[in-house]
Amino acid sequence: xxxxRVVGDLRIxxxxxxxxxxxDCVTRAPEAFRLNDEGMVEFVEPHRVDRAGLLAACAACPVxxxxxxxxxGTPLVxxxxxPSTDGSGGATHVP
Numbered sequence: 001x002x003x004x005r006v007v008g009d010l011r012i013x014x015x016x017x018x019x020x021x022x023x024d025c026v027t028r029a030p031e032a033f034r035l036n037d038e039g040m041v042e043f044v045e046p047h048r049v050d051r052a053g054l055l056a057a058c059a060a061c062p063v064x065x066x067x068x069x070x071x072x073g074t075p076l077v078x079x080x081x082x083p084s085t086d087g088s089g090g091a092t093h094v095p
Contacts (some may be wrong), residue, residue, distance in 0.1 A: 007046045009071040010054060014041055018065035025066055029057035041065065 004013045021039035025032070032046035032054060046054060058066035058077040068077035 002043055005043055005046055007049075007054060008051055010051065010076070011069045011071075012043075012046060012054065012058060013067040013069075014043075015065045015067060016040055018063045019061075020063055020065075022062055024060040024062060025057045028060050029053050032057060 003016060004011065006012075019040050021035055021041070023035055023041075025041055026034055029046075029049045030044070031048040032044055033041050034044050036042045049057070055068060055077060058068050059079070064078040066077060067075070069075055074080075
């Protein structure tokens with residue numbers, strides 16, 4: 001089964017170990033994705049969806065089973081953590 005595709009300047013991968021078949025990607029971009037007989041996401045014709053639509057569909061996955069990189073290999077989805085934050089939401093930890 002095809003688990004990765006290059007579409008324009010995007011490389012899209014499906015992590016079948018994470019996919020649980022919620023189908024949010026299918027709802028947002030049915031031209032690009034579908035659920036197969038096992039309830040797992042697979043590609044249809046992702047080249048028919050514009051870049052923004054593909055990014056939105058992949059970002060909609062609640063378990064981050066769809067991975068997207070740009071042409072330079074920079075991860076776009078899931079969004080990489082912001083290095084300027086420490087994950088505390090602005091709170092300061094005081095021991």
